[in-house]
Amino acid sequence: MTPEDHRFPCDNCGSDMRFDPGRFELHCDHCGNTAPIYSDPAARSDAVREHDFLTALDATTGATEMTESRVSRCPNCGAEVEFDPDIHATECPYCATPVVTGTGAERRIKPAAVLPFVLDEESARDRMTDWLGSLWFAPNGLTQYARKGRRLSGVYTPCWTFDADTKTAYRGQRGTVHTKTRTVTRNGKPTRVTTSHVTWRPVSGRVARFFDDVLVLASTALPERFRAGMTHWDLTRLEPYMPEYLAGFRAEAYTIALDEAWPMARGIMDRQIARDIKFDIGGDRQKIDAMDTAISDVTYKHILVPLWLAAYKYRGKSFRFVVNGQTGEVQGERPWSAWKLFFAFLLAAIVAGGIGYLWAKSEGQI
The missing domain is CATH 1.20.5 (Single alpha-helices involved in coiled-coils or other helix-helix interfaces)
Structure with missing residues (x-):
């Protein structure tokens, strides 16, 4: 299998066409020609199909669909980004570090679905500059530099999503708060004083929850505080993975493998289960002494989500900004004046x- 080609020549002038987020079609910037993107309804249904987690971990079965991609690893942030075959040197879209592209292709689990870009570059830049302008004590020069600076990079970032059925037995304690008000004399004046104490009694029970599409960003290129905020996606708009959606954009290969992402998803699930348990315990306060979770029917999807990235160097320091290509939500490194x-x-x-x-x-x- 050869690396997938994300280039689509224009039928009119031969120039490379790109995916247009505003119209959801291919567009030629040279002559203005457009071409529709056809998506088979059956393929759309297959795109959101879940894959068995244990089967994917068993490399001997060969049941997982694989692909080969030509990627280069950034020496600074570790991002592994795909590049066209004729590009030999460029900059990392995550941190603006110069990158020399590699020649080899790597075999990985193929993305099943993609969330296409909704915001174009101009809209993303507006969101970013508005965010910068709302920051107190941000340098004026940085905002102006962002408005006049280089283009934003559109990158599809890899994610894993997990489904799982969970049943949890727990032991804990329910606390009841008792308050007592009395009148005391202070400085010759009567003053009402309220005191409280908590009585605890042991409780036990069971909770159950089915988790749907617990999302884990499969990239370590962005700082953890960025990755934690990149969870707001409307996954009902997933489309089948088609190279047309990637035309004119870059795609990052995952650096967090499927087996490494599962413990992260478990952490998200465990936090939600703990909230469920506290709700089930009831009372005024709750303590969880032990929880035993049985997990079954674990499935996953490998998807790509859209990000607009900007890495600006201002007075010798780099600032990174990320715009959610679907919702317009902005995250960035906080500059100070x-x-x-x-x-x-x-x-x-x-x-x-x-x-x-x-x-x-x-x-x-x-």
């Missing part, structure tokens, strides 16, 4: 000094 912070501190000191002066004057100390 040293001058704005200094003047804010100075203003606060002047105000505090003025208040102190007025208070001292009112007390007759001045």
Whole structure:
């Protein structure tokens, strides 16, 4: 199997066409020609089909559909991004580090579905500059640089989603808060004082939950605080994986393998199960002493989700910004203006000094 080609020549002029997020079709920037993207309803149904997790882990079965892709690993952030065969040197879209592309292809689990871009680059840039403009104490020059700076990179980022049926037996404690109000004398005045204490009693029970599409970002290129916020996706809009959706964009290969992603998904599930248990315990307060979860029918999907990325260098420092290509949600590294912070501190000191002066004057100390 050879690496998949994401280039589609225009029937009119021969230039490479790109996927147009606004119209969900291929568009030629050279002559304006367009071409529809046809999606078979049967293929759409297959795209959201779940795959057995244990079967995928057993490499000897050969039941998992694989693909080969030509990727290069960024020496700075570790992103593994696909490149066209005729590109030999470029920049990493995640951190702007120069990258020399490799020549070999790697075999990986093939994506079954893709969330196509909804926002085009101009809309994503507007969201990013609005976010920057809303930040207090951000350097003015950085916002201006972002407006006039280089183009954003559209990248499809890999994810795993997991389904699982869970049944959990637990032991815990239910706390009941008792309050008592009494009147005491303080400084010659009666004052009402309220005290409280908690009584605990042991409880046990069972909770059950079916988890649907627990999403784990399969890339380590972004900092953890970014990855934790990249979970808001409308997966009902998944489309079958088709190279047409990737035309004009890059696709990152997963750096978190399926077996490595499962413990992360389990962590998400366990936190939700703990919330279910506390709700089931009831009372005013809850403690969980033990929980034993039986998990069955674990399935997964490998999907791609759209991100617009910008990596700006400003006064010798790099700032990264990520725009959700479907919802427009922005995450970024927080820039600070040293001058704005200094003047804010100075203003606060002047105000505090003025208040102190007025208070001292009112007390007759001045």
